[in-house]
Amino acid sequence: MTPQIFETVINQLRHGPKPLDEVWAFVRESGSDWSEPQLRLFLRCFEGVELDTGSTPPLVRAGQRTEQEELLEAILHVVAAHQGKPVHPMDIKRTLPERFITSAEQIVALAKKSKSMEVFGPGLIRLRK
Numbered sequence: 001m002t003p004q005i006f007e008t009v010i011n012q013l014r015h016g017p018k019p020l021d022e023v024w025a026f027v028r029e030s031g032s033d034w035s036e037p038q039l040r041l042f043l044r045c046f047e048g049v050e051l052d053t054g055s056t057p058p059l060v061r062a063g064q065r066t067e068q069e070e071l072l073e074a075i076l077h078v079v080a081a082h083q084g085k086p087v088h089p090m091d092i093k094r095t096l097p098e099r100f101i102t103s104a105e106q107i108v109a110l111a112k113k114s115k116s117m118e119v120f121g122p123g124l125i126r127l128r129k
Helices: 003-013 020-029 036-045 067-081 089-095 104-113
Strands: 049-052 059-062 117-120 124-127
Touching (some): 003 020, 003 059, 020 036, 036 049, 067 124, 104 117, 104 124
Antiparallel strands (some): 049 059
């Protein structure tokens, strides 16, 4: 399974739980040659994903997101709102909801790790093209 396939699966799971066979069918249709047991093992080991084998059919759901994941999503929303224009980390910090306590350095570090954003020039952040 590629990271892109898994990211799509996680995004789907954030809208609600899915039957394991439906997730496996999507993974196969996306080009992965993983067997169902391989997918089960991966889902059991991956933090942030819950596999409920006690239900019929077994259900897969996204678990609780970490504070860092929520902060990254909030940063992405702020950057996206600037419609492709570069944003200074301090401007992002001022625009974030009050519940996020962060620094410009942490914002830059998260943006560097993100597949959706890039840091360039004098520490400005924008969406990847």
